[in-house]
Amino acid sequence: MRIITAAFIFYEGKLLLVMHNKIKKWMHVGGHAEEDEHFDETLLREVKEETGLEVDVIDPDPIPNKYPERWFYVLKKPFFMHVMKKEGAEDDLVERRLLLDYVAVARSDKIFLQEEELSDFKWVTREGLEKEENIYPALKDLAFQAFDFYEKHSKDAKK
Numbered sequence: 001m002r003i004i005t006a007a008f009i010f011y012e013g014k015l016l017l018v019m020h021n022k023i024k025k026w027m028h029v030g031g032h033a034e035e036d037e038h039f040d041e042t043l044l045r046e047v048k049e050e051t052g053l054e055v056d057v058i059d060p061d062p063i064p065n066k067y068p069e070r071w072f073y074v075l076k077k078p079f080f081m082h083v084m085k086k087e088g089a090e091d092d093l094v095e096r097r098l099l100l101d102y103v104a105v106a107r108s109d110k111i112f113l114q115e116e117e118l119s120d121f122k123w124v125t126r127e128g129l130e131k132e133e134n135i136y137p138a139l140k141d142l143a144f145q146a147f148d149f150y151e152k153h154s155k156d157a158k159k
Contacts, residue, residue: 001083001096005043006030008146009055010078011106012064015143019133020052021119023114026135027055028101028143039100040076047104051121052112055104060153079103079149080142101142103149 006028009016017026031046033039040057047055059076077098084093111121115133124132129140 001043002055003033003039003098003100004030005033005046005078005102007047007055007057007102007104008143008150009051009053009104009106010146010150011109013121015129015147015150016051016053016111017122017124017129018113018118019120021117023061024134026122026132027139030099030101033067038073038075039078043100043102043104045068050070050109050114050118054107055094056107058103058105058150058153075131076102079146101146103146103153105154107128107148138144 007030008028010018010107016029018029019025020027028065029047029050029055033042033044037045043057044055047053053128058079062076063074065074066074080101082099082101083096085097109123112123122128126144129135129147133145137142
């Protein structure tokens with residue numbers, strides 16, 4: 001099973017959406033984990049590679065690492081986890097993907113797109129997301145939940 005991490009990235013109350021070249025839909029930022037890479041590393045690497053952004057992942061209930069030895073690492077908890085088959089895959093059992101979705105806050109809004117995978121980006125409000133039609137319905141629903149999560153847990157969110 002392939003593992004994919006992705007982030008709903010916010011900056012000053014707006015959510016980042018990126019246009020995926022292959023899928024031709026607005027998406028959140030993410031990508032596949034490499035061998036021997038933990039999920040936090042995957043997420044930060046993919047966000048940096050695809051957008052140039054540095055982000056802080058929101059973990060509303062972090063567990064302190066009492067054992068700082070090299071072999072023990074406490075991961076941030078995903079906002080949402082789900083399994084899906086690869087688009088166009090014939091066999092649902094063979095081509096599954098585990099998706100770990102996080103909510104993060106960008107340190108700036110300066111985007112440098114990785115043009116091999118992405119063709120455009122936009123920062124949207126809730127209202128902008130509501131009007132967006134070129135997005136998977138499940139992702140849109142999850143994005144609204146990410147807005148709620150962000151507003152509840154982020155110091156960056158305007159209360």
